[in-house]
Amino acid sequence: RGLQAQVRVVETDKGTKFLNQTLHAYFAAEGILHQTFVARTPEQNGVVERRNRTLVEAARTMISATKVPLFFWAEAITTACFTQNRSLVIPRHEKTPYHIINNRKPSVKFFHNFGSLCYIVRDGKNLDKMKEKGDECIFEGYSTQSRAYRVFNKRTRVIMESIHVNFDELPQMASNQISSDPAPECQRMALEHDSLSPAIQRQENV
Template sequence: MVELQSGYKLKKLRSDRGGEYTSAEFLQFCEEIGLERQLTVAYSPQQNGVAERKNRTIVEMSKTMMKEKKLPYKFWGEAVNTAVYIRDRCPTKALEKVSPFEAFSGRKSGVKHLKVFGSICFCHVPNQLRSKLEDAAVKCIFVGYGKCEKGYRVYNLQTNKITTSRSVIFDENSLWDRDTQTVDSVTVQIRSEDTSRSSEEEHEETMIDIPSPPQVLAHAKCAAHIADTELYG
């Protein structure tokens, strides 16, 4: 896939001595396509320093994201994929302040769609999957970005399944409390400074109330009700 998308031929592959890289089947595959293998010495990760350091960065990002939202380790795969997705869109000094995504694809990637991993979100339920009296949205946990679809990967708290949805409302300052089976919301306090004022004046503080999940869900229900009323009179 990489060869087709980049137009470059893969000539060498350096890896550790994991069983997946030293099996007879993999050796035969490399010989058939003319790929040169390079193996590191046992217990010598420094011989493949760039890849090993990147792996460490991804693991640390994943652990931090899960801990911030108190997610169980069963989401480690989703956290790793999300960490890679974010890192691929961050400019790097090695690429002269160009992101890996842009360097590989030749096009810039937007960041407005990025959301806080593990946040509570509410996914729209299509009309075909519900009756008029049922909720228009379902409570979920945001766990990543679609791989082949243009949407968000969400964990449904009712079905315990991961699906992809494009119509999602996020509450990025919330998290799911597994012990109480409730949503924890916070109030964000922002301290803003007006540079035109004298230094003796106190800084102005603005309190922003993050709407609670029930309020968000109620808004979705009202919007769906209005749409149905307009449609059916």
């Protein structure tokens, strides 16, 4: 609905969670055609299922290459989806999915390697480059609500979102510096867009 696009067809398997009166009534009320296929038949897999398999394979490669703990699996899936929507061109349209939906080309200038070492300035302070770098983090992905990055703070063991992130230019991965402890909590820092650095201000809000 956010894209102002009407759903015309929904494809599912024949599981009871999809074949019931409640869902049937909803589809009828919304004018949606419900199509079914036999479960566990790869030859009938639609675009969505093939796309999901591609994302899983990408996330598995990202986890393996960076050797980050498996509790970052969901972050890897989300980041793979975010980057592929902005970088993979659909031959039929000769555009990326982002370009098709938003009618403008995406910016990829702010992309960074998943699992790379970075530093977050504590609470948006200590912006002087001559001072201490700040908390050491592992880059996990991109915020879907703002221009912020998602990073795992190794000091607090919390996944945070912040625009105040400095990336280590050396080809060093942080994966071997953390243990496989229980999954971290998530925390979102308050962001003020008027405080963006000049480099960030030039980026598109994608």
